[in-house]
Amino acid sequence: MSGPGESFTAEPFPGESFTGESFTGPSRPGPARHVPAPPQEPPPLRPFVSLASPDTYDVDTARVRPTGPRRRTGVVAAAACAVLGLGLIGGAVTGSWLTGDGSDGSDTPDAFTAAGDLWHSVPVDKLFPPTVMGNGAGPGGSDRTWTRIAVAPDSGCGDAFDPLLQKALAPAGCLRLLRATYTDATRSHVTTIGLLFTKADAAAMGVLSRRFEEQGLDSRRDLMPRPYAAEGTVAAGFGDDQRASWTLSVLTDAPVVTYAVSGFADGRAVGEPQPAEDAMKADATTAVAQAGLGHDAQGLADRVERSLRKTVDSATEKPS
Template sequence: MPPEQPRTRPDGRRGLPLGSSAGRLRARPWPASRRRAAAVQALKEREEVARGLRFRAVFMTLMGVVLAVATLDVLLGSLGLFLETRSRPLTDAERAKYVADDIARRWQAWPVGMVFPEELPYNGLGRAQQYARRVGVAPETTCTTAVDSPVASVLGEQGCRTMLRATYVDQTSTFAITVGVAVLRDEDARIDAASKLPVDDRVGVRPVAFPGTVTDNFGAAQRQRTGWVAAGPYIVFSTVGYTDGRTRESVPLEEQLNSEMWPTAESIAGRIARSLGEPPDVPRCTQGNVC
């Protein structure tokens, strides 16, 4: 089919073939349509802004709640810490515990010279004050190996923790006195143990002799008497004999009763027990003496 020829218009100019759209004017949108489109777009933008504002408001509210809860927790914690740590008067129970704890740790916390002083005063004949001298301190040992069997069984039942021993001589070096400090779990255990100890002045702590000193001959056979005194969680045992090696059997009973030997031993053991069990100064408040 031959190609379509351009048409000739009445004015002599050629026109475009039929069906051709070239040169046609495009349709222009109505002004009202543009305004509606702009209004729709503006509405969408306002809705997006509103949604953003609502989201921001919700977010800020949640953050405010979280911060408020966190602040309240911090304030409550700070208040609790302040109330817990502020200085206040000690209660009776706290004072009693302070005393008990201080006494119970003395056997470890104190140096040897405080548990067993180098010199201890006692009253001799005519109540004249004299001084016993410490000859030596034995190594720490178990309770059951430092005492006689009847006493060891009682201490073992009550959970005796350890035994500290030292030997003294009187001012004239006539008597040798071994002092043994049995450390119990607490005062209740000490009370139970003391109630079960045998009433026999021939059994108790075993003597400790130190070679090369006047106590060299002080052994089990030389013990004249034994005894004990209690303080806090401690039972302070003592045993005494002559430094010249005399045995118990060789000394008449009357001489034992009238001798200053046993009062000297009792005085030395009593002073050690009182020192260990003496109540400490208790602060009035939880942080010293200022509440």
């Protein structure tokens, strides 16, 4: 101990320390105390993943390549192409229905088109048979037989018709003209049959047919077809003055005008030719009518026209 006025310096006990005015307890082991762990860095947040396809990268360029939007764009483009394709196909099918162009998977043409091609695709013997039988085609239902004696080279329409008839037919155009001349079994009558293949479509042929019918153009004496007078045959003298009867028909189911003109084989002139329709009447008394020249013209024209339609039907038949 020290007395008054003395100073005292404390000596620390073993295991204790003293610094300045503070005192720490002994450094000997004491009861266990909880020491909080030092704060740690928070774990990195997990990336947010949406339902859309993730972005990918081009390895070579390391640029973002958004597959999601591109894929959606591709789908939209494909759908648009599909719709456009269906539209084009539908339009083509509709067009084929409207025009009858034979686009049903076969190469079979429609009847109108097929008829227009016959002038160069069918043998002459099929269009103008060497012999044409006219059962019941004569006056009073008598039978007729016509034999072909000449076939004209296919040509244009120059000089084949009277000028006014040429003008009346002009709107349809002249693609090709085929003609043949026949004689009857007695070789006293001659008849030229003609097939004028036009350039007109079905609508134009319909207009032309109505005009001829409404204006009676097929029965006017100044609108007559001309004969084909073949040298070296009984028809050698068959000219314009020898025309006795005629018939003409504008077809609407084919681009064709059919006609026939008949006369006497001896070359006699006929002052007043008669349309076949008039010459075939039961009460007709003219020399043309009584000779049956109207029947020759109409009967031969009917059978050649019928043969033409049969040929068209064969050309347009679809295989079974």
